[in-house]
Amino acid sequence: GNSVTQMEGPVTLSEEAFLTINCTYTATGYPSLFWYVQYPGEGLQLLLKATKADDKGSNKGFEATYRKETTSFHLEKGSVQVSDSAVYFCALSAPQTGANNLFFGTGTRLTVIP
Amino acid sequence: NAGVMQNPRHLVRRRGQEARLRCSPMKGHSHVYWYRQLPEEGLKFMVYLQKENIIDESGMPKERFSAEFPKEGPSILRIQQVVRGDSAAYFCASSIDSSYNEQFFGPGTRLTVL
Numbered sequence: 398g399n400s401v402t403q404m405e406g407p408v409t410l411s412e413e414a415f416l417t418i419n420c421t422y423t424a425t426g427y428p429s430l431f432w433y434v435q436y437p438g439e440g441l442q443l444l445l446k447a448t449k450a451d452d453k454g455s456n457k458g459f460e461a462t463y464r465k466e467t468t469s470f471h472l473e474k475g476s477v478q479v480s481d482s483a484v485y486f487c488a489l490s491a492p493q494t495g496a497n498n499l500f501f502g503t504g505t506r507l508t509v510i511p
Numbered sequence: 512n513a514g515v516m517q518n519p520r521h522l523v524r525r526r527g528q529e530a531r532l533r534c535s536p537m538k539g540h541s542h543v544y545w546y547r548q549l550p551e552e553g554l555k556f557m558v559y560l561q562k563e564n565i566i567d568e569s570g571m572p573k574e575r576f577s578a579e580f581p582k583e584g585p586s587i588l589r590i591q592q593v594v595r596g597d598s599a600a601y602f603c604a605s606s607i608d609s610s611y612n613e614q615f616f617g618p619g620t621r622l623t624v625l
Contacts, residue, residue: 403553433616440515440602441554441616486553490614497567498544498556499604499614 399424399494403487403502410477410509418472418505420461420487428491430454430463430470431499435484444472444485477509513538515605515617516585523623524593532588532620536605543586544614545571545578548600560586593624 404419422428429448433441445454450465459474470487487502516535524530536543541562546554556570560580571578575593580586590597600621604614 401553431613440517440618441604443613443615446613497542497559498546498570499554501546501553501555503551503553 399428399489399491399496399500401487401489401500401502404505405503407506407508410507412479412509412511413476414509416472416474416477416481416507418485418487418507420470420472420502422468422470422487422489424468424489424491424494426491426493428489430461431488431490432459432461432470432472433486433488433501435486435504437483441486477507479509479511482507482509515540515603515615517601517603517617517620519620520618521621521623523625525625526594527592530590530593530597530622530624532590532601532603532622533585534588534603534605534617535585536603537615540605540607540615542606542608543580544604544606545586545588546602546604548602548619550599554602557588590622593622595624598622598624 400423402421431446432444434444445456447454447463453462461472484504484506486504488499543560545557548554558571558578559567575591577589600619602619603617606614
């Protein structure tokens with residue numbers, strides 16, 4: 398089946414620190430992989446995505462590389478800001494398996510302190 | 512281009528009442544997905560609809576829950592005889608089609624059952 402396992406939080410970092418949030422997946426076939434961000438009181442926003450192996454998604458200084466050999470899609474940012482404080486969700490889609498929905502990890506809450 | 516609209520943003524119901532959650536997809540999107548987010552958990556798929564059709568309701572409880580997406584008007588998620596365990600954030604997402612295209616999320620409806 399399809400599933401996503403995500404590093405549990407919460408994660409607290411100082412401003413300008415390096416961020417890594419681990420995400421691994423199980424899927425049949427060739428899923429697309431996503432990172433979504435949820436700011437307090439808001440819905441989910443797509444942060445970045447990758448649709449095939451070795452693709453790197455990037456946005457707003459965040460990056461994640463689709464690693465088929467390790468079934469991973471870890472989120473990284475070189476220097477976090479207070480405004481990055483949010484909950485981050487790793488997700489996959491695998492429509493070729495007949496599932497039309499996204500499969501989400503449990504989310505990782507990031508707090509960045511000045 | 513307006514994003515995905517959901518209303519109400521907050522809904523309070525007493526046990527046994529009915530809850531109706533509305534979702535208007537992005538312009539040009541004919542695919543709608545409903546997800547539920549329990550406190551401190553990730554999003555869980557409930558149902559996938561296209562105009563006038565339920566395509567996949569594998570994630571929706573068999574009793575008390577129903578969804579529709581009529582030819583005209585928003586998609587409706589209806590919960591009858593609500594119980595405390597229904598308290599959650601309900602998110603709607605829309606997409607152009609069901610392939611690898613991105614799902615765009617609304618701000619969610621936070622349902623509280625007293």
